[in-house]
Amino acid sequence: MRNSRFWQLNKPLLLLALPLLGAHLAQTGMGVVDTLMAGRLSAVDLAAVAVGTSVFAPIMLLIFGTLLATTPLVAQAAGAQQLQSLAEKVHQATWVSLVMILLGWVVMTNSYLVFNFMGVTPEVANLASGYLKALTWGLPALAFFQVLRCLCEGLNHARPVLFISLFGLVVNIPANYVLIYGKLGFPQLGAVGCGYATALSFWVMALLLSGYVHFNQRYRTFNIFSSWQAPRFKVIGHIFWIGLPIGLAIFVEASLFTTIALFIGGLGEVVVAGHQVAFNFTTLIFMVPLSLGMALTVKVGHALGSNQAALAREVAWQGVLLCSLIALLSALFMWFSAPWVVKLYSENHQVQLLAASLIQLAVLYQVSDALQVNAAGALRGYKDTRVVMVITLVAYWVLGLGGGWWLALGDNPWGPQGVKGFWYGLIIGLSFAAVLLLWRLKSTSQAAINH
Template identity: 45%
Template sequence: MNLADFFTHSKSLLKLTYPILIAQLIQNLMGFVDIVMAGRVSATDLAAVAVANSIWLPLILTIYGLIMALSAIVSQLAGAKNYSKIVEQTYQTAWISLVLGLSLILLYYLLIPIVSPLVTLESNLEELMFDYLGFIVWGAPGFCLYLVLRNYSEGLSYTKPTMIISIIGLLVNIPANYIFIYGKFGMPALGGAGCGVATALVYWSMFISMLIYCFYSKVLKQANLFSAFYWPVLAEIKAILGLGIPIALSLLFEVSLFAIVAIILVPFGAQVVASHQVALNFTGLVFMVPLSIAMATTIKVGFAIGNKDFKQARDYTMYSIVLGLALACITALITVLFRTQIAGIYSTEAPVIELAASLMLLATIYQFSDTIQVVSAGALRGYKDTKSILYITFVSYWLVGLSVGLILGVTDWIVPRIGPYGFWIGFIVGLTTAAILLAWRLRIIQERIKNNTFVPEETDTLIHISSGKIDD
């Protein structure tokens, strides 16, 4: 590997990565603000927000994963300088997102009468939880449309708007929480449910801000969204869904795995669950680093593929993984050195801090495999090879990772059960499996392209090259 090339490619990647990373961290900060401000009302309000989010986040993250396909589509088309097609594909994705956003509202009002009698929470907690969901669903269409505009802009290699709009969202979130949680300026005091109103307002403010940016931005004029209007086209929507659904499901597999482990650990006691959540929350923040690199990798690889510069696509993939691993060394070192202090931020209970610190030590191991798997998946999205991500993540997370976790955590089949440690070892095994398989799949695709056998196309993941030579 040429060191000069590494620094050149890394500089280009980091230019795309840092706004995405800041935006992702701000999104997490908004959730932290909700928890803190609701918690100041009462423990019940805090619990209502936490329980409602455990329902809401998997839904909205699944939609987020589906719309992520647009950045790969746009980046390939931008590489090919097919700007009119970018506008068309963005409109088709917007129709999908609008339907999904409105469907969440409809789903809420259809299911609540059925689900509500089955819920056995204390009455105040149940009321706050359902009120929170009832408020936040009205922000779903705005958030879904914002994601479309975000991926459109990022696909064109402009990621700074994502950061700026996220800052605007945070600036709306804090005062809106204050007003609706505590009942200020003539508004009713909604308690924890007020976070739902605030978040819905954040979603719409982010969409409107992004829409204004897209309208006035000079850098986006080459693919001007307002130069034409496109009604839904079934064939185009089907193709987008074919790319997006595997991404959405693979994201759901990962999110649901960590959620189900928390449920399985409940019999081990509140302190064990709390320690697990502390370690998971911190490692989730650390994960934002390789995830942001992966998103930038999708853009770079997609653009190179659209430009038919297959060597550059391969180079960006390699340098992205190396950059990710270099940063993982730094985050792992910070985790090892300060794990006890970090756990102390979340809790004052010594047993919780001790166990969380131990779990964080295990987390330092999987940070490296996590980096390889997420950046490899980002590169595969750039190649528009998303079905393989779905199959590999399902096998790695659910069949391998969860199975190892269950065997070590709750059975005596191999060793006496080791509770949460067993599941975190399962995470390591599952993520390492995913890293190996995704990197292997990536290598296969790159070899096929190198040998003039296959090349990514706009409508299919890979099509046969009928003619032409690819420079190596």
């Protein structure tokens, strides 16, 4: 009976999570394609993409995370059958996105200050700065795509996002080929060409999803594009109140990984490239629990919107159980596939050996990483975001990054461990986050029932 309930609740969760996973893999695949194709040109271009991504990834996730407030708002409105309010949520989230775009533009156009501070070699820093400036052209499209994506996913309608994201990846590959290597009369731009190609893909995706929402009969009754609402600061403030802690929590987690890339920028191109290869592959694996966590946000939000708090708690915990089982399988796959996967990224034997060893270290935190991201996803469905932000800040930056720096470069009993020390810190920080977020989910879900 218990097993039947497990599948009864998790089957619709998986049906939503699978297209979310496909969309995540397609979008993450752009970074993988950039890394693979730049690495084939030179180790310097690969390092430039790695260092540039270490700045762009947390900015992108801060924008994405803040706008993720739209998903539980849409999900709860749909659960309560308040569909007439969806246009307002989309319009005001778009105004929020303008603020986030401006923030991203300022950081990305002045990235050389970050690279100089972290001691990145001048050749890599110049290329990485050019890569980021090229990417800024795609920021508006990226942000608006995320708003419309949250609308679709909050309505339990993720397939259009999947197909459009896949098409964006299809556009990215030939655009990279032309701009990186200088084909069809274009100059050879190397790492900078990756930035322009990815920006082009963002615009293609935003235009296609806008067209879908505008012309599809399912969305016409919402009047998303029939008229545009002026800023309503009370609604904008509410979106920031829910979304900014989500964005900061995701930013903190992403920056835990990417700040490591900046800290090791002075350790040589092999170390930077090896870390980037391992980070790229583990990020792909992480898309599975991340997608389940986002699906949990929608399912928990729907249950709460229809005043079924007990069902919301059951959905959340059954989803966490499913994710832990999948994480165990992922860990086994990573352990055995690491020596072969790294050969796809680089022909440099030293890069391959280092990347494989880091991937096998990542096996040790697969379950805790999956548990923490799914607990956080369920808590977003409850609109419980600020405590999550505090937990992630302490777990990732104090324990993860601080402990990792001490193990990697500090005066510790085992001696400086180099880049591996940072990955030991990840194991500590993610495990701590999993314990605290599961505890928070237990108390929040019970409080909703008692309310």
